[in-house]
Amino acid sequence: MYKKKSVNTDIPLKTLREMYLTMLRIRKFEETVASLILKKEIQTPCHLYIGQEAIATGVCTSLRKSDYVFSTHRSHGHYIAKGGDLKKLMAELYCRETGCSYGRGGSMHIADPDIGLPGSSAIVAGTIPLAVGVAYSFFLQKKDNVSVAFFGDGAVGEGVFYESLNLAALKKLPVLFVCENNLFSTHMPISACLANIDIKKTAETFCIPTARVDGNDVQSVYKTAKKMIENARKNKGPAFIECMTYRWYGHVGPNLDIDKGLRSKEELDYWMKRDPIKKLERQMIQQKILTIAKKKVIEEMIKKEIDEAIAFKNKSHSPEKIDIARSVFKEE
Amino acid sequence: MYKKKSVNTDIPLKTLREMYLTMLRIRKFEETVASLILKKEIQTPCHLYIGQEAIATGVCTSLRKSDYVFSTHRSHGHYIAKGGDLKKLMAELYCRETGCSYGRGGSMHIADPDIGLPGSSAIVAGTIPLAVGVAYSFFLQKKDNVSVAFFGDGAVGEGVFYESLNLAALKKLPVLFVCENNLFSTHMPISACLANIDIKKTAETFCIPTARVDGNDVQSVYKTAKKMIENARKNKGPAFIECMTYRWYGHVGPNLDIDKGLRSKEELDYWMKRDPIKKLERQMIQQKILTIAKKKVIEEMIKKEIDEAIAFKNKSHSPEKIDIARSVFKEE
């Protein structure tokens, strides 16, 4: 069957549009969340994903629903890119019983096993071995699924990162390690955290395929991830991808951390000019895959989704106090 | 001042003789321990060092008494090479109150702060960050001392190994990481443990000087370690040395692990031909630095030391039961 391709790349148009939509959905959702935090409506600590949208989007677009991804404290983007429901996500940020984690998890603990997101951990590097474990399960069951661990540059400080890469490489497991290198670990620049800031090279030591891509270019992320994921499906073992990017907001919440002296306005400006969404948008408009009119329609659609999400949370209840000890164990 | 040098190397004769003596002392002591285990006199689990003598010896010979080394479960060689007292070591293996750890530690927990051995840990990789901490203390106090972490290839499986290298490299601390790669971690060959068996390369990722040496050639170990130690003293930061070697006995105790199918007789024979002591001995005899007669004298001397060690433990008492909870805390 013939597939229409975009002009410069070999990515199907449909895929490009899909990725554009996903990135914009994350952006708009996060902008809404930022404003709700400022209004003190949302309490649970939110680590906003704005600026990094191309990574979750580029990776997840190559995945099947039955593939698994694990997320971190900065979880909203992964959830949305993997196909999560904005309603359940918004409800979770308000810690409602209808939230994707039933109000028990909050922003840092987002999950929906039905979309292949078995969870996010607020412990740096905590989900990396879990992704290896899911890959081990696929491997044992001879499934052609893959598992993905998303984590930040900060996670490279934790020993379990290395242990996990070694185990995956040793057993040639179908897992993709995605390092979102946004140059910061909380208030610390990467150079204050790692003696070797070339994380790709660190991963190379484990004798697995590695790549570094522009994490603000969704097409690069997509193409590299896709190849690695396909290889993993064919039992060619794990792979590692370092995506260079930047978070527009500060570590947590909608402040910028510039006033606190943690980074410069110039640095932020530099990166905002490299907006991953604008980048794709420009290309798509140039190539006439996207028109201003079409863009409006998409934005309207997303706005409606977000409005519905808010309406959904508005009619949702908080958990009941009486249920405080519910679900400590799964009882048969 | 002029120093007499050996013919092929630039190592002073005195140093060569000293290293020969140390290696032989370790060998003979361990042989005695092996026989005492077979006689069921020694109960505490002993991980024998025979075959690896050149490493502890080559490294420790370049150290000052005030430099610190940390050891592992395979601790006897490091203790002896750092200048430990055979009497106290033997007493410890019998868990006597006069032992170097007062009978509380046993073979895996050997220490003598006076000789610069603040301890050995039975937890794989457990002492690596401790050595980094001692280096940090030297660094803060602007002392020109160095600290050494001895560990095995198995320790490269533990995350804390990587964390420690990163911290040391980040702060440019005076610590030497010495990996004694004897190709096995308990019953497992290194290839079953590490996706990348090139451990030197793994260490390189942390942007520190690294070297791989023949761990059965004491002169190579000495020369490489010496240079790295001198650099560390001059605030040039940490370094890593991988010493290729082999343990003649099995993982623990004086059995060979060949009957258990864990390794082949051929492999052991291959390595026994590469006996580090015989190697140095041959060179020294060829170069007329050592004679058969002199060797006899040295052996006699060591035998006497060991006999004295046994006599010492014989007249030493076990700890008293009443002291069971002594020294849980240091009380002012």
Place this chain on the structure above:
Amino acid sequence: MRIIRYSEAINEALHQLLASNKKVFLIGQGVTSPWYVGTTTVGLIDRFGPHRVFDTPVSENAVTGLGVGAALTGMRPIVVHPRMDFMYYAMDQIANQAANWHYMFGGQMSVPITIWGIINRGGEQGAQHSQALQAIFAHIPGLKVVMPSTPYDVKGLLVASVEDDNPVIFIDDRWLYNYEGDVPEELYSIKIGKGIVRRKGKDVTIVATSYMVYKAIEAGKDLEKEGVDVEIIDLRTVKPMDKQLLYNSVKKTKRLVIADASWKTCGIGAEISATIAESKLLTTLKAPIIRITLPDAPAPASSVLEQAYYPESKDIVLAVENLLKYSCDNNEKCDY
């Protein structure tokens, strides 16, 4: 029935679990070793191959995490730590991840993992190769903790742990490996959370865990000669605890001795004692509640000190005797 050793019962349970359920796999250090985990894993690698019986590098944290991740997809991993001491490296995966996962996501996914920690002490191994960490795991919500004492129980509780939908810390003690007992040949499971009365009696209740059950039974025999009739409860599961069994016994005997060979402070003994103390039985007790535990000290190497360190049946006998002699009617004169 058939008499086999405790270690053989573990081995048989593992064989049958792996054979009967494709979702089960065994991972950890030494699962293919001839000595590392006693003889509990003999024959597994040959029968099930290196993927379902995965001997690992020393990477306790990632290895445990691998098990947790696999469990999230419905697998039933058994992760073994040949000494509990090594589990400290894996605490993040056990406590932050496995224990929280079911609750933290509102009950969507559970973690049906069995984390098998072996108490492997004595023999002058010293402080880092001797620990018994049941109390730490019992403290953490979301974990179940089982400590079988007999060959029958070890098989049935290992099977139950693997069948349980939650993370179970399964703790055995190498000192139990040569104890013999009746063990059915077929696969069976014992309900987690149920204790058992090992000896019926009326004078004093002795609650014991794991290896200490045998010490309690020895003590019971000695005391019988003195005409003292103790009731011995084997807790089997330390969390959740079989409170009803405790209540029933203490209600009758009005005197309680607890024997658990881990450290005293905030230990299993403390929990049992506090469980009785918060019940209405408290004001019916005829004497204080005595805990027989390790002292609050690391394990020494010296075998002489080891004898002082590990509680023996004579310590239980002494405690029972003291309780029976106890009287303090005029408590103004009492010292503590």
Place this chain on the structure above:
Amino acid sequence: MRIIRYSEAINEALHQLLASNKKVFLIGQGVTSPWYVGTTTVGLIDRFGPHRVFDTPVSENAVTGLGVGAALTGMRPIVVHPRMDFMYYAMDQIANQAANWHYMFGGQMSVPITIWGIINRGGEQGAQHSQALQAIFAHIPGLKVVMPSTPYDVKGLLVASVEDDNPVIFIDDRWLYNYEGDVPEELYSIKIGKGIVRRKGKDVTIVATSYMVYKAIEAGKDLEKEGVDVEIIDLRTVKPMDKQLLYNSVKKTKRLVIADASWKTCGIGAEISATIAESKLLTTLKAPIIRITLPDAPAPASSVLEQAYYPESKDIVLAVENLLKYSCDNNEKCDY
């Protein structure tokens, strides 16, 4: 004296410790951050530079080990973990190394390290950013565990922890940071192992730790209105425990409520209860010993559930009232 906030008292102690003793250094995540550890480290980096105030990568285990190693050479490191939850990664260095070192080598070297763990909960952070792990550390021999509640105590006990020759787990709670109190300007230390009576009373003893001390004091005021006169003990150090202070109070009141905001099973509450239960005071008690703790569940995110999760003064009031109402003369009819 001068009134300052709890967080200011910590900051002052750190300034004075670093200024007065060259052996002291501070290491951990966030020690130069404007928000990570509240404002407790303000001004330190500028005054003492990046080596004595070392903000680290996320490598909890090696960072803690670095502190332990430095302590072995006589340094006095303070290693901070901005949330206790992260300490699970560092358990090997804390429990296997630091706690054992002095004993394991026969008392040759000690580890004068202060490991500062912050309880940082509430605010819908969820299970992995809320934990209070005092019981786990109290269980491990070789560690001291302090939990100051007042600004005066937090300064004096931080100084004492650093001056102590042993590893001390120093635990504070972010919920205490804005509490104010008298704090002397000079450097002073408070003896580790000593509790204090915060309110004298005769009817019921309330033993509380850390933040729960304030809840107990609130409860005490409410109860006073009802004519109930409670005695409140602030434990200050949970290990070693000031048993004599407990005995003296319980001997008088014959009723005990314990309030500690960590999990119940094998918690600090269990230890306090068992300490009384193993003393001769047991048979003098007029009612069961009540533990006010967290439920045995992970922390939820939802603030509604958080309200149900964290104990309040009203829970203490209720417990005291129940104890005073308690009677069970005919215990056959009692349920538990």
